Amino acid sequence: KQEVTQIPAALSVPEGENLVLNCSFTDSAIYNLQWFRQDPGKGLTSLLLIQSSQREQTSGRLNASLDKSSGRSTLYIAASQPGDSATYLCAVSRQAGTALIFGKGTTLSVSS
């Protein structure tokens, strides 16, 4: 059974700091991995999607990497801003587009 773990559960950093969020999964037979952002009481916003054949994806200040063999992904946020404060969720799928297995998320707080 696939399990997804995100460490740490919460993280507080000052504005401008570079940071890394971690995601690990127990079954390396994944189709893709997605990182989402969730603001309090809101839905999920897709940040980055990495196909199983890819090693990393970048969007602006965000960079996500994937190491399938070790069951790990990292989300790197450069030059953090208070607007980055949110919960970041990692999810993997076994087949295309469906049945994502989510981690519990990392709640990030960036202070100005």
Added chain:
Amino acid sequence: KAGVTQTPRYLIKTRGQQVTLSCSPISGHRSVSWYQQTPGQGLQFLFEYFSETQRNKGNFPGRFSGRQFSNSRSEMNVSTLELGDSALYLCASSLVQGAPTGELFFGEGSRLTVL
């Protein structure tokens, strides 16, 4: 381009009642998935519909059901509500089942409170 639309956004029910939640996917998207989010269990997959057929189902009791219409809009129903059904119910759409990217786009959710 409009995103995924869920209605109602908030609702309060009492134990034993039933509830129906609605989801309109992004225009052109044919696959709709439903997830339940609670503080204790996090996000859990309920079911996925494509072309009006349920393709996948999560580990939830039969009180949870859904359907998809020919225009890809979807509804989920929870009967005989229990206190533990209080949650944020999220709908997600994707272009097609088996799409190369498999990227899901989520709505804002329907927050259900059961008293």
